[in-house]
Amino acid sequence: MQAASIVIRDLACRRGDRLLFRGLDAEVNAGAALQVAGRNGIGKSSLLRILAGLAPAYAGSVATSGTIGMIDERHALDPAHALGHALAFWRALDGGDLDRSDRASSPPVLERLGLAELTDVPVRYLSTGQKKRAALARLIGQRAAIWLLDEPLNGLDSEALELTETLIGEHCAAGGIAVIASHQPLRLANLASIALADYVPAPGMDDLAEDGAGEEAEFLA
């Protein structure tokens, strides 16, 4: 896996006419995980979208090294297709083989994720937790160095939750990076945490315009 890193400097994020956070600095290096925590609507997903390059920063900068894979509430698997077919679509783009294990000691990914028996089931019939696992299978197949995970534990039973933590841990142990927006406590080695509440501007301090920031900042949908 290529060396991965994320460097965030003095980052500010604006949504609509609201400055959500400002002055955010962070560095994540290969092998580490970063949890982004905070109340609903504080800007966790917005931060992940900036890191993914899907939305512009209002001010400051983000530098990433390494390919990026992201999971949010959109699983990006065609609901009309059987799971196996939907995953094969991504496999054709990403390369890799989910039926094969990277390590002699662990079973293939679909089996580990409890999906091996579900490959004939249309994606739209999968349960919430099964869709989450399927999205994780797609992400693993992508072999991206940086994982951006938006609430990856929501809707998972305790077994799937533990497995997700294990897979994130393995990804980091192999030199990857994971940035995880989550309200829930995470059991991961080498985990740092950002509380976005620490970067919310004080009332009346939500205008960076005089710094020349964000004039062109229009968010993608």
Ligand SMILES: Nc1ncnc2c1ncn2[C@@H]1O[C@H](COP(=O)(O)OP(=O)(O)OP(=O)(O)O)[C@@H](O)[C@H]1O
């Ligand atoms: N395209 C947009 N235009 C304007 N405001 C937006 C847009 N998208 C999101 N917002 C607002 O930005 C704020 C932050 O949203 P975001 O989804 O980043 O929060 P979050 O911390 O991930 O929340 P949650 O925990 O509920 O998922 C919210 O108030 C939201 O309504």
